[in-house]
Amino acid sequence: MTLAPDIIELTARARADLRMGVPVIIGSSLVLAAETLSDKRLKALQIAGMPLALAITDWRARTLKARAYDTDLARIVVPSDAPVDWIAAIADPADDLNAPMKGPLQTLRDGNADDARLAIQLAKDARLLPAVVVAHLDAPVDYAAQHSLTLLDADALACVSATVSPLHPLVSARLPLEVSEAGRLHVFRPEDGGEEHYAIEIGMPSRSEPVLTRLHSACFTGDLLGSLKCDCGPQLRGALAQMGSEGQGVLLYLNQEGRGIGLANKMRAYSLQDQGFDTVEANHRLGFEDDERDFRIGAGILKSMGFSRVKLLTNNPAKLAMLAANGLEVVERVPLKVGETRHNTAYLATKAAKSGHLL
Numbered sequence: 375m376t377l378a379p380d381i382i383e384l385t386a387r388a389r390a391d392l393r394m395g396v397p398v399i400i401g402s403s404l405v406l407a408a409e410t411l412s413d414k415r416l417k418a419l420q421i422a423g424m425p426l427a428l429a430i431t432d433w434r435a436r437t438l439k440a441r442a443y444d445t446d447l448a449r450i451v452v453p454s455d456a457p458v459d460w461i462a463a464i465a466d467p468a469d470d471l472n473a474p475m476k477g478p479l480q481t482l483r484d485g486n487a488d489d490a491r492l493a494i495q496l497a498k499d500a501r502l503l504p505a506v507v508v509a510h511l512d513a514p515v516d517y518a519a520q521h522s523l524t525l526l527d528a529d530a531l532a533c534v535s536a537t538v539s540p541l542h543p544l545v546s547a548r549l550p551l552e553v554s555e556a557g558r559l560h561v562f563r564p565e566d567g568g569e570e571h572y573a574i575e576i577g578m579p580s581r582s583e584p585v586l587t588r589l590h591s592a593c594f595t596g597d598l599l600g601s602l603k604c605d606c607g608p609q610l611r612g613a614l615a616q617m618g619s620e621g622q623g624v625l626l627y628l629n630q631e632g633r634g635i636g637l638a639n640k641m642r643a644y645s646l647q648d649q650g651f652d653t654v655e656a657n658h659r660l661g662f663e664d665d666e667r668d669f670r671i672g673a674g675i676l677k678s679m680g681f682s683r684v685k686l687l688t689n690n691p692a693k694l695a696m697l698a699a700n701g702l703e704v705v706e707r708v709p710l711k712v713g714e715t716r717h718n719t720a721y722l723a724t725k726a727a728k729s730g731h732l733l
């Protein structure tokens with residue numbers, strides 16, 4: 375066996391590189407995350423005379439009125455003397471309303487957008503804004519060696535991106551809870567170096583009967599701080615209380631903060647909500663889908679714990695559909711209507727109107 379990292383390990387390394395502002399090479403493109411691009415590195419690329427494009431998603435392009443010739447993304451031509459602030463202002467909508475004139479922006483129609491598309495996904499996976507600076511390289515392998523950069527084969531990366539990393543049970547221990555003394559916490563670790571996820575098992579639910587289940591996505595603000603902007607904290611505690619009173623159940627605590635965009639981006643979304651945008655519009659202005667979570671993860675954990683039939687505590691029809699599509703039988707939806715406050719009425723109404731949440 376070789377000691378060299380494989381594509382999964384290289385991808386994990388590349389996520390860390392992007393977060394640190396270090397370039398990576400995908401296929402034949404040099405890639406930097408717009409959010410972490412330093413003035414120094416941008417100047418180095420400009421001095422080398424490399425034509426640069428800033429790839430953004432079509433959601434962000436719509437706000438900026440930039441033509442997205444690549445359907446789901448747009449490659450904006452970066453002027454050869456553009457300062458780093460120009461790139462930051464296109465990537466980050468924080469100042470859209472204060473300084474609306476960013477254009478007209480010229481977007482590329484020719485050439486291949488595949489590397490840029492993979493790079494945007496990698497930036498999302500690194501919980502960064504979905505905006506990347508790309509430059510074409512004639513000799514990517516040599517360039518990577520000369521500059522000690524992580525080099526990812528585009529086809530192999532596409533495979534990794536399309537697959538859910540297997541999650542392995544790491545450890546479990548007894549955890550007496552207020553709602554039930556018969557609690558047990560299981561930790562699952564993915565093979566790809568990504569976030570760990572947890573399962574809280576209450577009682578000894580039979581594997582051959584439908585189990586009362588909740589798929590809960592992490593919400594630092596709601597779960598821990600008692601935020602009134604969402605209903606997550608009361609839903610978390612309400613679900614556990616119901617499992618406690620029934621004597622059994624399983625709650626998956628999935629580390630997909632902010633519907634999968636991470637806490638920093640969720641706070642960017644909150645800041646846009648303070649400017650008058652709703653929860654869905656805010657995600658779109660940032661360049662994200664309204665929901666970036668992958669519920670296949672939850673399905674995988676339930677199956678690996680031996681469950682095949684669930685009574686799901688949720689108001690979100692997407693969760694029902696994803697579990698069913700991934701081999702779990704949802705025998706019943708149990709509504710979870712708790713935690714409405716005057717601060718989250720509009721948020722809950724938007725989820726009902728735009729994301730199909732059941733009332």
Ligand SMILES: Nc1nc2c(ncn2[C@@H]2O[C@H](COP(=O)(O)OP(=O)(O)OP(=O)(O)O)[C@@H](O)[C@H]2O)c(=O)[nH]1
Pocket residue numbers: 589590591592593594603604606609630631632633634635640643644653657687688689690693725731
């Ligand atoms: N991006 C974004 N995420 C938010 C916002 N408000 C809450 N969240 C996140 O939304 C997620 C809520 O997840 P869930 O509790 O599974 O809720 P749900 O998908 O509405 O489904 P149910 O609660 O099961 O009906 C958490 O990850 C929160 O951090 C917001 O305004 N923007």
Ligand SMILES: [Zn+2]
Pocket residue numbers: 593595596597604605606607
């Ligand atoms: Zn929340």
